[in-house]
Amino acid sequence: MSPLMQLTPENIYRFLHKRQLIDNHAVVKGNFMVIPANTRNTILKIMVGKDNSLFAKQMGKDPVSVSQFQREINAYALFKNNAEFSTLAHLVPDMLDYDDENNILITKLLPDAKNLSEYYMLTKNFDLTLAREQAHILSACHVVPDAKTDTSGFPKILPWVLRLHQFRAADFFVGNQASTEIIQLIKDNSVLQNALIDLADSWQYTHLIHGDIKWINFLVTTNDTNQLTQKLIDWELADIGDPLWDVAGLLQSYISIWVLGFDNANPYSNT
Structure with missing residues (x-):
């Protein structure tokens, strides 16, 4: 099992930039702030203006965490790809990307929620x-x-x-x-x-x-x-x-x- 690349407030911009998930113009203007949350998972709220903010969640590499990560990704896949679950797509935050090597999920952040x-x-x-x-x-x-x-x-x-x-x-x-x-x-x-x-x-x-x-x-x-x-x-x-x-x-x-x-x-x- 390869070691986990741990997300931190210091490296989250590099991760998002590599995956073309960040509004670089907004960042250059100073509209960039990372707010970590203290939970069992690594949670980072990335504030990049009202409409471009992101939510990053990273789970561990233990078998339980890996299973739960896969269950969440599979659920989002159902919402996107299967007609019987399409109604759910607008009832959950938009999933923008995921990294299954490091168990990272990126969704749209609802900043005022x-x-x-x-x-x-x-x-x-x-x-x-x-x-x-x-x-x-x-x-x-x-x-x-x-x-x-x-x-x-x-x-x-x-x-x-x-x-x-x-x-x-x-x-x-x-x-x-x-x-x-x-x-x-x-x-x-x-x-x-x-x-x-x-x-x-x-x-x-x-x-x-x-x-x-x-x-x-x-x-x-x-x-x-x-x-x-x-x-x-x-x-x-x-x-x-x-x-x-x-x-x-x-x-x-x-x-x-x-x-x-x-x-x-x-x-x-x-x-």
Whole structure:
């Protein structure tokens, strides 16, 4: 395995220039800024004016990261090349390029966007229009691939939480004691563990799914008519699976914040 070329704020311009992805005239005028983000992946936001900004994500070389990189690239390929998924193309950021030697993905950056969690925390209002659009996005995603569509790039595996009974608690989040203890509590609860096994047995490998639906993966931005709209990001866990998994992820986001509550004394205050 060749060593990974690590993206940094210092070398990102050279990488983008080599691939003809950067507006050199804007850079010469001083419109160039790189903002790194602190996540498990290497994330760089490249600001080159409002309409030319870029988002770079680099994943690791370990087997899990490589698999997740390939799943995201395969998802974008479906949106671009297969008619049954063409509706999704405008519901995700534009993919501009990728480097499969170094696990780098370049998409268009939405510079003024906020993720849905940030937006709701800021507005303190559950916007029904946005909620309906989330349903529309999931509906566009949850399509059974055509028989001629190549889905061999997706692993077709159960989510890890439905496979707890197959592993030790410490196998999932190595070095994270808190997560290990929570998983062990689940494994020690026979009622809950059996319920998860039943869910695994009923899993359907039928539709394209995002696999990691939660508020932070919806970006709220504005369209050409200055109306709020959303893009669905982070397709690292995309797979052919059960669409109810994505629906459950979205419902979980709403239920969790309702339980925590903007105003616990009035559970309907934000509806």
